[in-house]
Amino acid sequence: EERLKRFAGLVYRTFWDVGREDPRRVIHAFKVGLSLTLVSMLYLLEPLFNNVGQNAIWAVMTVVVVLEFTAGATLCKGLNRGLGTIMAGSLAFFIEFVANKSDHLFRAIFIAFAVLLIGTSATYIRFFPYIKKNYDYGVVIFLLTFNLITVSSYRVNDVLHIAQQRLYTIAIGCGICLLMSLLVFPHWSGEDLHNSTVSKLEGLANSIEACVQQYFSDSKSESEEDNLSDDPIYKEILDSKSEDEALALYASWEPRASRYCYQFPWKQYVKVGAVLRHFGYTVVALHGCLQTEIQTPKAVRALFKDPCFRLAAEVSKVLRELASSIKNRRHCSPSILSDNLHEALQDLDTALKSQPRLFLNPTLDNHHPAPPNFLTLATSANNDFKNSSTIASRNFAIPSFKTDSSALLEWKNKRDQKTAMATEALTPKDKEGGGDRKMLRPTLSKIAITSLEFAEALPFAAFASLLVETVARLDRVIEEVEELGRIAQFKEFKAGDDIV
């Protein structure tokens, strides 16, 4: 009973969450219910039923299948359905016309052959990329209608009359769907696309800041390294391609064009999405620096904390300004790429220059008289961060005293222990095989990497380089967003608009 209670609680919570996440879902559900009730009236009200008769079920079917969440999707499906029905009807009557002239047996064979041929070719056509993208549903409806008419024409005499009535009821169904989706609390795909673009820009801004914050934070929260399943915001952006394209496809069907601009620039939104994904790849790589196996010691990183923070903050600021520009449908601030960004870059440059020996390997510097190396740098920096970094620097100093072979040996022992534990859990049959394999195949990569000395400095170089790279890619993003503003005829920028 306890479990039943928990299950009920879970359902209840899901129920609320789904609605709160997007209240338009509740409205959409009501719209469907209402449309179905309206269409049921064809059956329930005497005078209406006398006109349409049993064919009213086709109206019900149309409403269930065609009414979608956004106006664009409904239009797309409705028009596909209409087109498919009409084309199938025409073809079916042509075949009926040909078959009618012959005798009963020949007619049956002819119909069966036509069904085979049309069924095969229509299914094959659905694999064409262009058809699949735009008219998949239309072809299904075509196939359905064609078969229904052709097959039933064999037994019924007045096929034309039935087809006509059916077409009427389908038209009624489509009409109700369009009315509901276009006039009663309409949800536009175009608007969804617009909002998702804004939230993507904001998401990227947040994740860059979070990334830099985490990189320089002292706490060891990297234990969640192996939860691949949690998808941060930028992974959503990387996966957004198909969703974006679907929204843009539906948006291209929507008629509202002239409310905000002469033509809904869905193509440009797709372009902005592509550029953002391109930008996102750099952010992913940046985030990858947090999860890498080899880490530059915290104390060394700390030397570059401020300029990195500043650069990240500037990049985020630009992204937020772009987001607010799209959100408010105005051109972006002319000062969007202000000197601040330039200065932040220069700051980082200066910081890197001031530590020229960062990338110099101490063990090799025998022809320079005692150059300051990693460790001394870190210790001198420690004066600023007394508590945490001294421990950190000691921590990272230890592994470098180990030789390659001793580290390898230690790792091998560890691995053997693990293997032994693992094999105990296995069934006897697996034991020899599994154990053997593990012993034979040393996963050297981890140990190999951590024992290499150059590896300590490289990750930070990669981090800095990727951070600089974001600035370069930012330029492309700005270009595309400005192009969007031009096409969609956003309003001019006014002073004071940029107070985000």
Add this chain to the structure above:
Amino acid sequence: EERLKRFAGLVYRTFWDVGREDPRRVIHAFKVGLSLTLVSMLYLLEPLFNNVGQNAIWAVMTVVVVLEFTAGATLCKGLNRGLGTIMAGSLAFFIEFVANKSDHLFRAIFIAFAVLLIGTSATYIRFFPYIKKNYDYGVVIFLLTFNLITVSSYRVNDVLHIAQQRLYTIAIGCGICLLMSLLVFPHWSGEDLHNSTVSKLEGLANSIEACVQQYFSDSKSESEEDNLSDDPIYKEILDSKSEDEALALYASWEPRASRYCYQFPWKQYVKVGAVLRHFGYTVVALHGCLQTEIQTPKAVRALFKDPCFRLAAEVSKVLRELASSIKNRRHCSPSILSDNLHEALQDLDTALKSQPRLFLNPTLDNHHPAPPNFLTLATSANNDFKNSSTIASRNFAIPSFKTDSSALLEWKNKRDQKTAMATEALTPKDKEGGGDRKMLRPTLSKIAITSLEFAEALPFAAFASLLVETVARLDRVIEEVEELGRIAQFKEFKAGDDIV
């Protein structure tokens, strides 16, 4: 007429390409045609028609809608359809039972209310993530059937009989679909998933090699920098999430379990896919190094060409071995992480150590007596590559002679020219606004980056670091593939299997 001819040619080519790309499509198309013909027999053959009557159209409808490309998808849809129909039928009869007791008017109101309520809640339930993923189609069918039965029960007396016959014909339709998809040339989602995993591994191996090749190639083929639209193999891998999950979902419905193993390990395939995507992010970042605005001079890169090539080759070799292990359903070679990879890493390390001053900025080295810098390094290296590199080294030397301000000035002039050209093309109304904005907002980022000095060495550090990072992530891939081998009970590795 010329255009018509070209259009016909295009259609013809598409027709062949679709078939050649995956010949199973042709088979599937024939299967659909055949099933439709079979189901039409219910109408065309006298004795069969006498049994099922007009309700035969429901069998036709079922076949059109349920028969999908793979066995898993057909099963999933067929069972959803069956489940939805049965549940809707039960509920409709319950409502019919309640409504039957009252008078005509009250009954109509009751039915309308029930339609509204069920329609609204069923549509709302479709937004639940769990339902949406597994039972979306079932809920649509539920809604459809419920409405058809409830509404038509108002006018027809013998609803139970009609419903029974309809259920029979739907069962016949489902039966034909299952027969066709499970027994006649079946296509398994599980196999698709298997093959796509193999080709992903191979694709990653190829793209890593291609990436390194391109990075060290002398030809300037980077002019295609701004074609975001071309999606290399690894971008397909990044976008593969939804497709993988759909295939895994369908594979989970498939019954063939015990042909190769006790249970089709679709969950593990999804995990391998996730790890491969994680691996892919590094490859994308590596590829990003090719497109970056700031490039480390070719002559400097050339110093590290061989160890980078070797490391990439080793990583690719491991990926190919994993691919062939999955392909042949055998455990992977115990020597998969051989000393070769370790040696390749060490090689790169040695190469980096041998050029310790790579990351040292020459302009700052005033306390070391004339240390060899970038340029001298490059020139000494030039002895090996006489033709191409001397030009390259001269090329990269020139920009560094420019001061920040002169470069900025030059860039500004360029920009102004571009703006003037752009504004001429615009309508007069846009002219002041557009021109103004361009003048006010200097896109400093590009010039700012290229004029910074530190930037020249960093990109290579990033490249090398990312290359090392791939090795670290390779370990996770190997782990998951081995886990897959364990779950799916691949056969043991035999010497000689690894000759790829």
